[in-house]
Amino acid sequence: MSWELKSDRPIYTQLIEQLELRICSGIYPPGSRMPSVRDLAREASVNPNTMQRALTRLEEDGLLHTSRTSGRFVTEDINLINQTRNKLAQEQVRIFLKGMSDLGFENSEILSILTDTVKEWSI
Amino acid sequence: MSWELKSDRPIYTQLIEQLELRICSGIYPPGSRMPSVRDLAREASVNPNTMQRALTRLEEDGLLHTSRTSGRFVTEDINLINQTRNKLAQEQVRIFLKGMSDLGFENSEILSILTDTVKEWSI
DNA sequence: ATTATTGTATTAAGGCCTTAATACAATAAT
DNA sequence: ATTATTGTATTAAGGCCTTAATACAATAAT
Numbered sequence: 001m002s003w004e005l006k007s008d009r010p011i012y013t014q015l016i017e018q019l020e021l022r023i024c025s026g027i028y029p030p031g032s033r034m035p036s037v038r039d040l041a042r043e044a045s046v047n048p049n050t051m052q053r054a055l056t057r058l059e060e061d062g063l064l065h066t067s068r069t070s071g072r073f074v075t076e077d078i079n080l081i082n083q084t085r086n087k088l089a090q091e092q093v094r095i096f097l098k099g100m101s102d103l104g105f106e107n108s109e110i111l112s113i114l115t116d117t118v119k120e121w122s123i
Numbered sequence: 124m125s126w127e128l129k130s131d132r133p134i135y136t137q138l139i140e141q142l143e144l145r146i147c148s149g150i151y152p153p154g155s156r157m158p159s160v161r162d163l164a165r166e167a168s169v170n171p172n173t174m175q176r177a178l179t180r181l182e183e184d185g186l187l188h189t190s191r192t193s194g195r196f197v198t199e200d201i202n203l204i205n206q207t208r209n210k211l212a213q214e215q216v217r218i219f220l221k222g223m224s225d226l227g228f229e230n231s232e233i234l235s236i237l238t239d240t241v242k243e244w245s246i
Numbered sequence: 247a248t249t250a251t252t253g254t255a256t257t258a259a260g261g262c263c264t265t266a267a268t269a270c271a272a273t274a275a276t
Numbered sequence: 277a278t279t280a281t282t283g284t285a286t287t288a289a290g291g292c293c294t295t296a297a298t299a300c301a302a303t304a305a306t
Contacts, residue, residue, distance in 0.1 A: 001225075009132050010293060025227045036252065047295045052254075069252040069303040089226055093240050096219040102124075103212055104148045107241045114237060117216050118230045133263060159282065170265045175284075192273040192282040 001027065003044040011046055015054035018044075023063050023074055024085040034064065034072040124150065126167040134169055138177035141167075146186050146197055147208040154199040157187065 001022070005014050022028050034055075035043065041051040055072065058064045062080055064072050075081065100110045124145070128137050145151050157178075158166065164174040178195065181187045185203055187195050198204065223233045 008136060012293080013131060021225055025225060037254090038252090049255095049296090050294060053293095055253095066253070069301090071252060085226055089223060089228065089236070092219055092222045092226070093237060096215055097237075097240065097244070099215040100212060102144055102148060103208055103215070105212065107245065111238065111241060113212070114216060114220075115234065117220065118234060121220070122230060135263080160284090161282090172266090172285095173264060176263095178283095189283065192271085194282060 005044065005046070012050050012053045012057075015044065015046070015051060016057050019054060019058050020063065020084060020088065023058075024081060024088060028074050030074055030078055030081060031076040032074050033070075034074065036071060128167065128169070135173050135176045135180075138167065138169065138174060139180050142177060142181050143186065143207060143211065146181075147204060147211060151197050153197055153201055153204060155197050156193075157195040157197065159194060 003015075003018055005011055019028075028034060034040070037048050037052050037055060040055075041048040044051065055064060059066065059072075061084075062077070063075055063084065065075065066072050097110065100113075105113070126138075126141055128134055142151075151157060157163070160171050160175050160178060163178075164171040167174065178187060182189065182195075184207075185200070186198055186207065188198065189195050220233065223236075228236070
């Protein structure tokens with residue numbers, strides 16, 4: 001998975017989302033060691049300071065913890081990870097339904113559009 | 124409908140989205156006259172320059188046109204408005220499915236989550 | 247013991263966004 | 277004819293974000 005950073009929002013907020021995503025989807029497994037700040041920054045083509053800023057946020061949320069000089073580690077609290085995953089999913093759903101509703105689509109329409117799109121995707 | 128401007132993205136991009144939304148959902152009907160730049164700016168609590176920047180963009184897309192000193196008007200091209208509405212809707216769907224997929228949800232799960240959420244909302 | 251790697255902190259520069267204050271041109275309204 | 281309202285343009289200031297260049301402390305690796 002690439003980092004897909006766009007210029008329409010602050011990079012550090014996008015990094016936060018990407019990192020959350022990678023932890024929630026198991027790319028960085030529970031308890032595993034994260035790449036160093038410098039490595040992550042190089043990988044995402046951003047300044048180490050910017051990556052650090054994002055990592056600090058994940059730490060505040062408890063998804064990461066730091067062991068001074070041996071690096072950062074993903075939490076082993078699977079419960080927290082799952083809660084985060086569900087929180088992110090619900091947020092996606094909420095934004096989607098709000099957006100479609102604002103465009104004037106009825107619930108029934110939304111469901112049928114989605115069903116159709118999913119079918120097309122899976123063909 | 125209030126303007127709901129957040130600070131996590133440039134305001135002018137949010138204004139563009141809001142204005143598109145209002146045209147597509149009929150709040151500003153086809154052919155109708157828009158409030159003046161200054162009035163819109165006051166309404167959204169932003170600087171006239173910022174509102175102007177957003178309006179210029181809508182104009183480039185053909186959703187608005189200007190009649191020098193009598194104001195801006197919404198296009199009468201209902202076809203264009205509908206195309207825009209569908210484009211925005213498809214974009215919502217695409218982002219939603221991408222987001223849920225990145226979180227590791229299967230298509231079937233996505234559909235059932237959405238169905239459930241819609242049911243809860245309508246209770 | 248020494249070295250390399252880790253996270254962390256600081257400072258300066260530049261860029262984009264937003265606001266604010268003005269001003270001007272065109273024309274509808276009077 | 278005059279006035280008010282419209283869109284439009286310009287300039288300066290401040291804020292946040294990002295990068296870049298450094299430096300330091302702690303400790304794992306050697």
